[in-house]
Amino acid sequence: MPEFLEQSEKLVKLARKLSVSEIQKLMGVSEKIAVLNAERFKSWKRSFSPENSRPAIMAFKGDVYEGIEAWTLGGKDQQWFQKHLLILSGLYGLLRPLDLMQPYRLEMGLPFSNGTGKNLYSFWGEELTDKVEEREKKLILNLASNEYFKAIKPKKLSARIVTPQFKDWKNGQYKMISFFAKKARGMMVRYVVDNRIEKAEDILGFDREGYSFNEELSKEDAPVFTRTIS
Numbered sequence: 001m002p003e004f005l006e007q008s009e010k011l012v013k014l015a016r017k018l019s020v021s022e023i024q025k026l027m028g029v030s031e032k033i034a035v036l037n038a039e040r041f042k043s044w045k046r047s048f049s050p051e052n053s054r055p056a057i058m059a060f061k062g063d064v065y066e067g068i069e070a071w072t073l074g075g076k077d078q079q080w081f082q083k084h085l086l087i088l089s090g091l092y093g094l095l096r097p098l099d100l101m102q103p104y105r106l107e108m109g110l111p112f113s114n115g116t117g118k119n120l121y122s123f124w125g126e127e128l129t130d131k132v133e134e135r136e137k138k139l140i141l142n143l144a145s146n147e148y149f150k151a152i153k154p155k156k157l158s159a160r161i162v163t164p165q166f167k168d169w170k171n172g173q174y175k176m177i178s179f180f181a182k183k184a185r186g187m188m189v190r191y192v193v194d195n196r197i198e199k200a201e202d203i204l205g206f207d208r209e210g211y212s213f214n215e216e217l218s219k220e221d222a223p224v225f226t227r228t229i230s
Contacts (some may be wrong), residue, residue, distance in 0.1 A: 001100060003131070004093035005046060011091055011106065011123070014114055015041040026110060037105045048100045057097035063179060064143075067186020070097070071145055073193070080195050086132065088148040090120050093128055109147040121151055129153045139200055141192065143185040150191065161222045162200045164188055166211060169228040184211060184225065 002008065018041075024034035045052070053059075057070040057078075073081065078098060087095040089100065090106040106112065108120050116122045129152050132140070137158040142149055154161055166184035167174040187208045198205055203223065204213045210227040217224040 001048060002092045002095055003099075004127070007123075007127070008092050009046055011112075011114065011120075012041055014112075015106065019111050026112065027105060027107070029105075033105070040103055040105070044102050044104070048102065053100040053102045055098045056089075056095040056101045057081065057085075058090075059101055059103065060087070063182035064069050064186040064189075067125045067183040069186075069190075073224065077193055080196065084193070084198075085189065086135070088128070088144050088151055093124055094131055107147070108151055124151050126153060126156065129156050133159075139198070140204065141188075141200070143189055145182075160200065162203075162223070164203065164206075165222060165224045167214075167217070167224060167226045169226070174214070174224075174226050184209075187211075188225075 015023075018029065018038070020034045020038050023029075023038055024031055026213065027034065027037070029037075043052075045134075057068070070081075081097045085097050086088075087097070088108065089095050090108040090110065091104045092099075092101060095101060105118075111119050112122070112123075114123045116125065131150075132152060133156065138160065139160045140157065140161045142161050142163040164185075165176060166181045168177050169175075170177065170178050172206075188203065188206055191197070191206050191208060195202065195205075200221075206213065206225055211225040211228065212227065214224045214226040217226065
């Protein structure tokens with residue numbers, strides 16, 4: 001089960017007060033998607049079951065999760081994943097891969113007013129940082145987007161933080177292209193679980209879909225992986 005359900009319930013109660021048009025404006029989505037999410041907030045309940053929820057790693061969609069291909073993981077891989085991966089979430093705070101979650105849309109960076117401030121960063125405060133510190137004091141491989149990692153306060157963590165970057169050759173130089181970088185972050189997650197990596201230097205062998213470690217562009221704790229697509 002998700003660890004911060006009490007906090008999630010508070011956010012859901014606040015979200016239920018929003019009209020469809022307010023949700024549409026807040027999230028920048030179509031009326032159809034706003035209606036869907038209003039219904040999701042309305043039907044959300046504290047009791048989770050196979051009927052109303054799914055494991056987080058199987059429920060999230062998008063380029064990062066396409067890169068992970070979690071649906072192909074075996075049982076032992078899933079258990080290793082559960083012990084080593086944390087997913088940052090606007091609604092649930094932190095999720096382990098097999099934690100159940102009900103569908104929602106509430107991105108971390110939204111200006112969603114709550115009792116603590118004007119956004120979710122103020123809502124979560126230092127809770128997520130404290131939980132990460134409790135779980136890991138040696139090494140954190142940060143594959144979150146800037147929007148989500150902003151919910152963590154790195155200076156309050158004991159662990160070394162390594163943040164890989166992924167760049168593609170375009171117009172005569174290596175650039176970070178959002179679509180490709182997102183999928184590459186997911187592929188790196190999968191590379192870590194496939195190889196049971198627990199040392200920072202062991203990610204330098206990452207070679208999926210044409211990427212390779214670029215020592216020249218890399219900095220300490222910010223390894224860069226590049227590729228050239230013809």
